[in-house]
Amino acid sequence: MTTLTIRNLDGGVKAQLRIEAARHGLSMEEEVRMILQNALMRTTSTAGFGSRIHQRFASLADKGLNLPDRTERPRATELPE
Numbered sequence: 001m002t003t004l005t006i007r008n009l010d011g012g013v014k015a016q017l018r019i020e021a022a023r024h025g026l027s028m029e030e031e032v033r034m035i036l037q038n039a040l041m042r043t044t045s046t047a048g049f050g051s052r053i054h055q056r057f058a059s060l061a062d063k064g065l066n067l068p069d070r071t072e073r074p075r076a077t078e079l080p081e
Helices: 011-024 028-042 051-061
Strands: none
Touching: 011 028
């Protein structure tokens, strides 16, 4: 484990951190660890939303998901005026 020192932290931020830590029943140090872990976990995914959906359901194609052949050409939607 390593030690991280944060200098020049705004007093208001420190007070908010203390309140959030108490609300969660954690020490301020543990609250900071949780905040950093959660923030970094959100940014690890480089795939877009559509790619993540595709990955999640790609295995269904292997289980015999039969899609009907397209017989008509796509056409534009007619919107009411």
